[in-house]
Amino acid sequence: MPLSTLIQRSSQPSPALSEAQAHALLRAHYDLAGSVQSLGSQQDLNLRLDSDQGRFVLKVCHASYAEHELQAQHAALAYLADRGVPVPGVRPALSGDALLAVEVDGQPLRVRLLDYIDGQPLTRLKHLPTRLVAELGALCARVDQALASFDHPGLTRTLQWDPQQAQALIEHLLPLLSDAGRREQLAQVVRQAGETLQPLVAQLPSQAVHLDITDDNVVWRRDEAREWQLQGVIDFGDLLRTWRIADLSVTCAALLHHAEGDPLRILPAVTAYQAINPLDDAELRALWPLVLMRATVLVLSSEQQLAVDPHNQYTRDNIAHEWQIFDTACQVPAMLMEAAILQAAGRQLPALELSGCAPLLPELAGQPVSRVDLGVLSAHCEAGNWEQSGFDQAVLAAQTGAACSLHGQYRLSQTHIDRPDEPATCALGVELKVPSGSVVQAPQDGVWQRLGDGRGVLRTAHWSLWLKGLDATPDDGQGVSKGQTLGTACGFLCVQLCRDTALQPPFFAQPSAAAAWLALCPSPQALLGFDCDAEPLPDAQALLARRDASFARSQKHYYAEPPQIERGWRNYLIDLQGRSYLDMLNNVAVLGHGHPRMAAESARQWSLLNTNSRFHYAAIAEFSERLLALAPDGFDRVFLVNSGTEANDLAIRLAWAYSGGRDLISVLEAYHGWSVATDAISTSIADNPLALQTRPDWVHPVEAPNTFRGRYRGAESAADYLRDVDAKLADLDARGRQLAGMICEPVYGNAGGISLPPGYLRDAYAQVRARGGVCIADEVQVGYGRLGDYFWGFEEQGVVPDIITMAKGMGNGQPLGAVITRREIAEALEAEGYFFSSAGGSPVSCRIGLAVLDVMDEEGLWQNTREVGGYFKARLQGLVDKHPLAGAAHGSGFYLGLELVRDRQTLEPATAETMILCNRLRDLGIFMQPTGDYLNILKIKPPMCTTRASVDYFVDCVDRILGEGL
Structure with a gap:
């Protein structure tokens, strides 16, 4: 086809066909009726038909498209379907013909009917995950591989999208641009791309290609886990024989629309393609010049189409993102993209020849x-x-x-x-x-x-x-x-x-x-003339494999492919490549990471002494006194241990010893530790899916007083939840069993920091004490000022427990925990022998524990938690007001939760969306993980030095991701 015909074809508007005319065609030739909806096209007319016989696509094009071109498309559809590629089938007309020639209002047209593939394209998806980028590349490879042996007379055609026609078409269309600067920019890009491409052309293999495997023409559907799954490939209107690499260039150009300004985001598509259908060096070097050519043709074709068909909404909607494709393609040097593409395909640029050079610094x-x-x-x-x-x-x-x-x-x-x-x-x-x-x-x-x-x-x-x-x-x-x-x-x-x-x-x-x-x-x-090269970084994936080969699998790590974190500073964690991640979940490091006071205290004390608490040294007395000064009046004894698990385990033993009973009331959905005893009282199915089936008979879980999604809602629900406490206690009374006590987090941790309904602990504690039991406040996560308005979580309920357990932030990462209680409870354990924790209360731990309290005071971290935490909660509430998926903001201070739900009425948990959100936050430089029995709550517990700027960044990123659609 001569260039003049190519130009004429590329300049024609879409066929004009009214809805009534479309219905008439469908009735007359297919005996179908139903509703029709335009699907949009640049030069064809595509209408979706919803009929009682199913969904179909009526495709109408100008008769300038030769019959054998359209027959080639039909043959390719059947050919690919036989090879397992999901494509639409062709529905013959009543006459038995798959392709009809008709005339409407003097327009000679060609008409056919195809099956409709349910799903949606990814064109308007605001963020395209790397997995989908790779899947598009892999799909392109599979289609090319299948079409490699396909032949048909209709493949020999001249098409405006054929890269072999690109330079001629661009030269013809460039004058359409009125902006001289833009016109020169496009001309320069094409000139440089052509210079790179020209010596490679003779080496490029040709075959049948789809030439439009893009986010527009691949249909997807989300599964239950909210992952996109491929449904099919559509629109074979650009099928022809041309360079094989042209197909991948079209896919890569389309992906630039989702690259967020970074062309290297297309590389997973190249890697995936190469793994299935390997390209040779000439093709890999030609890929980027062809992408640049495609981007140029896209914008010029749309500009031209609007000139001849100004009412074509499909073209008008597309032109902005086609300019975005072009501008993104121009963000990096072409040689950089060539090197990156070669590397993505497992190749390298040849080494730079530097032999025979004179020394730069001879002296x-x-x-x-x-x-x-x-x-x-x-x-x-x-x-x-x-x-x-x-x-x-x-x-x-x-x-x-x-x-x-x-x-x-x-x-x-x-x-x-x-x-x-x-x-x-x-x-x-x-x-x-x-x-x-x-x-x-x-x-x-x-x-x-x-x-x-x-x-x-x-x-x-x-x-x-x-x-x-x-x-x-x-x-x-x-x-x-x-x-x-x-x-x-x-x-x-x-x-x-x-x-x-x-x-x-x-x-x-x-x-x-x-x-x-x-x-x-x-x-x-x-x-x-001397060594100036850095040692290569260790292979993070190889290190992860070593971890998996030696470290028990039940000790999980965050993320499927975690970054290697080897340094921290304040409320940031830093990987080996120098990226600083905002730490929004590390409630152990209350002071922040890398605090110089912690390094100095530990180094100083290690240089002097570190031993067990049976020796006599000053630090253990000083630290115990400091802890008692922070506890309510009447608390006069301290046990020092290594962790929250040990603290809660010891609290259980104290309750048993003091009460003479064994039975304990615990609260559903709670986590208290990993030892035999603390695991027994933990009922969180997020931590242990079998938790509710494996409780021993001395543990009596009561209904979780979850005021957001529990059976009873709102702040006035305490009496409703207390009925279950009363029932469990009445059952123990009836069986003549002595109650040992009750353990409860004063703020509901695994539920995302939900406050208990007012009065709940007051009445529950009274009932427990009336039966000779003790009340244990698990402050492991919420204590030490993390709530902002309160130093201890039980203060919010206006109660005083009998035993306080604490760990986490006490040592800012140093293993350190405590049980604080009264003398009579502490001494009840002596009947069972003495208590000893080898490292609990060591000189190093005590000195660090003292330093943590000093720094919290000197740096005003409790005040910061109160002020910035209040601001944080307000900003989270703003997300709830804006996004339906954000169901509720829980907690206070730096003990917060954002609960995601699919329905505000049913409170269906948005579990999959929450995990997608956490993974996307990691892409943006934020560490966050889900919590709750349904893993649908953001667990927000950052270091207490977190700033307003970090809060704004976090909330703005969550806002951005929720706006992208999950």
């Missing part, structure tokens, strides 16, 4: 150069000093003699906080401390470009060398010879290589793009 030849570690685990980094401006340079300056930073190292100084984007932490060059006046010479012939401020670039035939920190450089544009002096170093010198001579590379790269950037900016070690 350093043979001299020792210190390698300076500026990575995440560097000993130079402590107490947040890396946040100071110029930190890296200050560390280099402090070295004796010449020193260098490390190429390819992820630097802690480059991290950032409370932002969704990865920090650019990977060093693509080297910083040197060298003697002032050191000669810097040209390693190879080239042209010097002076950039000012001691900066410049030497451009050679095959690579460029970027330098910063020079005096007395050559004139701008001057040719220099190998070994010629480029200047003298000012004391600090930045050195960076780049194989793309037209590109000025960044000095740091984001971890997700680091491998590709390092291929473009290789190590300058060959020019420097």
